[in-house]
Amino acid sequence: MFFVGDLDNAGVNRSPSAYLFNPPDERARYPRDVDTLMILLKFVDATSQKSIGAFTWFATHGTSMSKDNTLVSGDNKGAAARFFEDWFTSTSTNSTTFNTQDDISVLINKASEIKATGGQPCGQTSSQGFKVRKNDGGSRFVGAFCQSNVGDVSPNVLGAFCIDTGLPCDFNHSSCNGNDQLCIGRGPGYPDEIKSTKIIGERQFHKAVELFTSAKEQLTGKIDYRHVYLNFTNIKVTLAGNKTAKTCPAALGPGFAAGTTDGPGAFGFQQGDTKINEFWKRVRDFLKKPSDYQVDCQKPKPVLLSTGEMFFPYAWAPAIVPIQILRIGKLVILSVPGEFTTMSGRRLRESVKQTLITNGNGEFDNDTHVVIAGLTNTYSQYIATPEEYKQQRYEGASTLYGPHTLSAYIQEFNKLAESMAKGRKIVPKGPSPPDLSSVQLKLLPDPSGDSPPPGVKFGNMKHDVSIPKSGSFQKGDKPSAVFWSPNPRYDLLTEGTYAVVEMLQGEKWIPAYDDDDFSLFFKWNIDNGSSYGLASLEWEVPDSASNGVYRFRHFGSSKKTIGSTTEYFTGASSAFAVS
Ligand SMILES: *[C@@H]1O[C@H](CO)[C@@H](O)[C@H](O)[C@H]1NC(C)=O
Ligand SMILES: *[C@@H]1O[C@H](CO)[C@@H](O)[C@H](O)[C@H]1NC(C)=O
Ligand SMILES: *[C@@H]1O[C@H](CO)[C@@H](O)[C@H](O)[C@H]1NC(C)=O
Ligand SMILES: *[C@@H]1O[C@H](CO)[C@@H](O)[C@H](O)[C@H]1NC(C)=O
Ligand SMILES: *[C@@H]1O[C@H](CO)[C@@H](O)[C@H](O)[C@H]1NC(C)=O
Numbered sequence: 001m002f003f004v005g006d007l008d009n010a011g012v013n014r015s016p017s018a019y020l021f022n023p024p025d026e027r028a029r030y031p032r033d034v035d036t037l038m039i040l041l042k043f044v045d046a047t048s049q050k051s052i053g054a055f056t057w058f059a060t061h062g063t064s065m066s067k068d069n070t071l072v073s074g075d076n077k078g079a080a081a082r083f084f085e086d087w088f089t090s091t092s093t094n095s096t097t098f099n100t101q102d103d104i105s106v107l108i109n110k111a112s113e114i115k116a117t118g119g120q121p122c123g124q125t126s127s128q129g130f131k132v133r134k135n136d137g138g139s140r141f142v143g144a145f146c147q148s149n150v151g152d153v154s155p156n157v158l159g160a161f162c163i164d165t166g167l168p169c170d171f172n173h174s175s176c177n178g179n180d181q182l183c184i185g186r187g188p189g190y191p192d193e194i195k196s197t198k199i200i201g202e203r204q205f206h207k208a209v210e211l212f213t214s215a216k217e218q219l220t221g222k223i224d225y226r227h228v229y230l231n232f233t234n235i236k237v238t239l240a241g242n243k244t245a246k247t248c249p250a251a252l253g254p255g256f257a258a259g260t261t262d263g264p265g266a267f268g269f270q271q272g273d274t275k276i277n278e279f280w281k282r283v284r285d286f287l288k289k290p291s292d293y294q295v296d297c298q299k300p301k302p303v304l305l306s307t308g309e310m311f312f313p314y315a316w317a318p319a320i321v322p323i324q325i326l327r328i329g330k331l332v333i334l335s336v337p338g339e340f341t342t343m344s345g346r347r348l349r350e351s352v353k354q355t356l357i358t359n360g361n362g363e364f365d366n367d368t369h370v371v372i373a374g375l376t377n378t379y380s381q382y383i384a385t386p387e388e389y390k391q392q393r394y395e396g397a398s399t400l401y402g403p404h405t406l407s408a409y410i411q412e413f414n415k416l417a418e419s420m421a422k423g424r425k426i427v428p429k430g431p432s433p434p435d436l437s438s439v440q441l442k443l444l445p446d447p448s449g450d451s452p453p454p455g456v457k458f459g460n461m462k463h464d465v466s467i468p469k470s471g472s473f474q475k476g477d478k479p480s481a482v483f484w485s486p487n488p489r490y491d492l493l494t495e496g497t498y499a500v501v502e503m504l505q506g507e508k509w510i511p512a513y514d515d516d517d518f519s520l521f522f523k524w525n526i527d528n529g530s531s532y533g534l535a536s537l538e539w540e541v542p543d544s545a546s547n548g549v550y551r552f553r554h555f556g557s558s559k560k561t562i563g564s565t566t567e568y569f570t571g572a573s574s575a576f577a578v579s
Pocket of ligand 1: 017171172
């Protein structure tokens with residue numbers, strides 16, 4: 001089943017000056033410079049009639065967390081997915097709420113008797129048993145928050161401001177007196193970016209719930225697909241008026257190096273730069289002097305990095321990229337290997353829809369929904385319209401295959417759409433992309449071996465939970481505990497968890513929050529005094545937490561030296577009361 005609706009406060013255009021380069025009559029057809037449509041596809045088990053999942057597509061960048069964040073995070077899409085899956089699980093079972101009616105003083109007394117366990121050995125997969133939401137068939141509901149034509153859409157919806165003056169940045173360059181590093185986008189939780197992530201996640205989650213509960217219309221009709229690989233470095237494109245042009249080998253302009261208001265770049269570049277100074281030209285030519293053909297082909301982009309002409313130790317940019325159309329009845333999904341800007345996405349969707357209607361013999365009509373699935377199958381950076389390309393902001397400067405990149409996508413997608421509409425089966429599969437998986441460079445060395453300080457075991461406490469004067473924590477408080485802990489990269493504990501908040505139920509400890517939960521933070525640091533590793537677990541007691549007795553549990557793994565076997569451990573803090 002599927003349903004569509006509008007979500008108007010989860011994205012803004014971060015390159016509005018480039019959007020204004022698009023023709024006025026085209027812009028006049030749309031209320032805003034970003035798409036607000038969210039499309040939801042709901043999956044229902046045919047036998048049991050139970051919902052088993054939902055996909056949504058909505059265009060907004062996962063950049064609520066800035067580049068200063070060092071925690072592993074799914075950003076606003078990940079937050080929305082977790083909120084949605086938790087919502088579905090709690091509305092469908094009702095059994096996950098803990099109801100402890102005990103008197104507060106009883107809780108405080110009980111908590112004070114339970115001390116930290118100290119570090120103990122455990123199995124490689126032990127932590128998987130402590131996941132709150134396991135992938136073991138219990139609650140299998142999947143809430144996926146997919147990307148769409150996100151190229152110029154920022155979740156930092158309050159706009160971009162200069163951090164020195166607080167004034168809006170330069171409109172055309174997103175800089176402050178020529179310095180792009182001072183111009184930063186603000187999320188709705190500004191200055192708290194974790195709060196911004198949560199709010200943008202919640203907005204997508206709330207809209208998804210609304211669409212999910214309204215989705216009654218069953219998708220019927222054909223299931224079909226077309227897929228092809230294309231060498232995008234020299235596609236011949238037929239433009240309006242029968243003129244022809246070509247795409248180019250990949251290249252990046254200086255606007256790419258400038259970054260965006262979601263994360264500025266470095267070295268003094270600005271978005272919208274159409275010139276490169278002599279110094280950077282010399283640096284560029286040292287790496288790879290772009291060919292005359294490339295310089296001409298990419299105009300008006302000045303070539304800063306001719307990645308399509310750089311092959312050491314392997315190609316710096318993809319040449320062969322896949323495009324794909326999937327059809328479920330009247331829903332048509334376009335899988336694009338990059339980030340289409342808002343207007344690029346509109347042009348592609350509308351053109352493909354027209355091609356389907358024209359060639360479909362009544363099978364497609366105005367009711368056909370075309371959705372762009374962004375950043376799929378491979379990644380080839382951005383796709384701006386030829387008009388936006390003229391301004392060479394970040395998105396235009398990152399449009400790899402030259403000014404006619406979008407026109408080439410539209411042309412090639414229309415070939416697939418025509419084949420699908422006419423029911424022609426086979427499209428040639430195209431050239432195969434090279435498999436580089438065995439030659440990938442890895443710049444991050446493995447951890448070199450870890451031991452705890454003398455007389456201590458990994459999983460022992462460095463700082464146990466410090467109990468407030470009142471004896472218990474309240475909603476919104478942040479209890480924390482610090483464990484001696486090796487580098488977490490020995491084993492990423494996939495399908496498991498580094499951190500758990502457990503709740504005492506009778507005589508048993510039950511996991512209540514894990515490290516995938518928005519309220520629980522797992523931070524690893526080197527102890528400044530001793531240079532041994534420390535894991536800090538911090539829990540922001542959520543409003544929904546029940547009164548009760550809780551404790552922290554930590555999982556980790558270590559190797560004594562690079563060659564030795566991996567050892568696994570766990571440890572729990574002292575207990576504390578929440579009232
Ligand atoms: C931005 O650039 C355009 C030309 O591309 C110019 O017309 C406009 O005045 C500039 N706006 C500002 C605020 O500088
Ligand atoms: C793509 O096409 C170009 C131009 O025809 C060719 O030189 C290049 O080798 C092709 N790339 C790959 C990866 O096949
Ligand atoms: C474009 O070229 C094709 C074939 O070369 C021709 O059939 C068509 O009439 C031309 N269209 C225009 C608008 O010139
Ligand atoms: C096609 O559908 C759109 C909305 O999806 C609507 O605005 C438009 O009027 C429809 N056009 C026709 C010709 O029915
Ligand atoms: C070590 O010192 C830095 C800088 O003072 C501080 O930010 C960091 O939190 C400290 N690490 C630990 C584990 O205390």
